[in-house]
Amino acid sequence: MPAIMTPAGPLDLPTLLFRNRIIFIGQPIFSQVAQRAISQLVTLATVDEDADILVSLNCPDGSIYSVLAIYDCMSWIKLKVGTICLEIVASQAAVLLAGGEKGMRYAKQNARVMIHQPSTGVGV
Template sequence: MVVASPFTASLTFSVASLNRTSSIPQLSRRYSHRSIVSALPRPYGDSSTIGLSSKTNGAPLNLDDKDFLLTSTSYGPIEARKGNPPIMPAVMTPGGPLDLSSVLFRNRIIFIGQPVNSTVAQRVISQLVTLATIDEDADILVYLNCPGGSTYSVLAIYDCMSWIKPKVGTVCFGVAASQGALLLAGGEKGMRYAMPNSRIMIHQPQSGCGGHVEDVRRQVNEAVQSRHVSIYFLLWHYSP
């Protein structure tokens, strides 16, 4: 799918077929009556301990109930700790309920489904760095349904994707607009996909200016600089 843009280079994404073979581990029929986590190979299935080693000191990474967002309490089967993201559906595992975000994380999947601000950027960067520490040779997949967001926050995620050793693939579901298109472009070459009904849009930077003349001039210069940075990265990713 070719996305029209005001730039000199065309942006080309691979349009994923609905029947293409997914890079995510597929569950066989014999696991149809079991949870997705119990069907995964060790250490993810049939064990409460993640048998992966830290890249820094070789110590095993162990998770217990307090590490999960969802726990059984007197207030009900699901409870979110203060300051954590909204409650997500639970997946039953041999060790008890596990929130959906943890299941995705264990499969090295990160989902961005909202405008990117500093909070979202902090979460995504933390996930990327943690996954890179757990296994620096395994790929990471980022699913995007992102209408854009703060340029600074998006560039922080983009820099992290470029800096860590694992290859990071990107898949667009729904929309990747504004700076969300830059995140989609930041995926590893050959690992960038757009679903048949997805939409990708790029527009000029927008900024509200106010204050003294010198302040307005600096804000305009910053917006122009952001535009040049975005164009440079897009052209760099899609140059032959």
């Protein structure tokens, strides 16, 4: 991953986003992705108890359990957490987009949000 030059020296993109209180999730949300996002949310909530957090999403799918773990953490911390869809948020990940603070949920002009009927796995 390319480094971004700053006055303090080169920074990788994930570090730069984190310093700006942006958590980027750009893959299907499963256990490891959820653990990383939750640890970032808790860390940012501890470091500065007044600044908002933005969760940037580009997630085609994932595990509902992992998504709900992130959702619960977003609800648990006292900070306002905004969400933004950059390309696609589908299936379970759409729950996370909807979990952003009221007035802080966004989808870019060409973004796609796909929500479907819940599946129980029973029957045909």
